[in-house]
Amino acid sequence: MTGALSRGLGRTLEWILITLMVSLTALVVIAVIFRKSGASLSFYDEVASVLLAWITYYGAALAALRRKHIGFDAVLLSIPMPVRMWFVAIGEVLVIAFFILMAWAGFRVLDVLQGETLVSLTWVPVQLTQSIIPVGAILFILAELLSLPAYWRQIAAGQSSEH
Numbered sequence: 477m478t479g480a481l482s483r484g485l486g487r488t489l490e491w492i493l494i495t496l497m498v499s500l501t502a503l504v505v506i507a508v509i510f511r512k513s514g515a516s517l518s519f520y521d522e523v524a525s526v527l528l529a530w531i532t533y534y535g536a537a538l539a540a541l542r543r544k545h546i547g548f549d550a551v552l553l554s555i556p557m558p559v560r561m562w563f564v565a566i567g568e569v570l571v572i573a574f575f576i577l578m579a580w581a582g583f584r585v586l587d588v589l590q591g592e593t594l595v596s597l598t599w600v601p602v603q604l605t606q607s608i609i610p611v612g613a614i615l616f617i618l619a620e621l622l623s624l625p626a627y628w629r630q631i632a633a634g635q636s637s638e639h
Contacts (some may be wrong), residue, residue: 478622478625481622482541482622482623485541485615485618485619485622486538486541486542489534489537489538489541489615490538492534493531493534493535493538496527496530496531496534497531499527500524500527500528500531503520503523503524503527504520504524507520507524518596519594519596519597521596522594522595522596522597523594523596523597526605529605529608530608533608533609533611533612533615534608534612534615536612536616537612537615537616537618537619538619540616540619540620540623541619541622541623542623543623543626543627549631552564552631553631553634553635557632560631560632561628561631561632564627564628564631568620568624571620572617572620572621575613575614575616575617575620576613576617578609578610578613579609579610579613579614579617580610581609582606582607582609582610582611582612582613583610585606585609586603586606586607586609586610589601589602589603589606590603
């Protein structure tokens with residue numbers, strides 16, 4: 477079941493990222509064309525920065541799901557076996573605790589931003605653009621939890637996750 481959930485989340489994150497990257501690319505190309513023709517788009521900078529932030533958060537969740545963030549498997553694998561698994565457990569607890577705190581802070585930020593809109597697109601609520609903070613944190617936690625069993629087995633077997 478965990479494998480199916482992990483694959484489904486991975487595919488979903490991939491499609492979200494593809495959509496966001498294509499949107500950002502199209503926006504940049506269109507903005508350059510408009511600027512070269514002498515008519516700049518007023519919303520370009522604001523929307524491009526929001527799209528880049530969303531790509532970053534969704535990409536971080538996908539990297540967590542695939543265990544592709546920077547790690548120290550070589551150091552971890554040099555630790556004797558019973559202690560090694562304690563280090564893995566402590567590390568996972570710290571990472572998940574951080575992202576729980578980040579999700580909580582993200583929801584607090586959304587409360588503060590209630591009623592605010594983007595400067596250039598006044599019909600777009602800032603709460604929508606900043607919702608990526610708690611959503612990204614929750615996705616990261618989910619990705620960590622879904623990828624943990626396979627990672628746990630890999631580290632217990634003395635194998636690095638680096639390919």
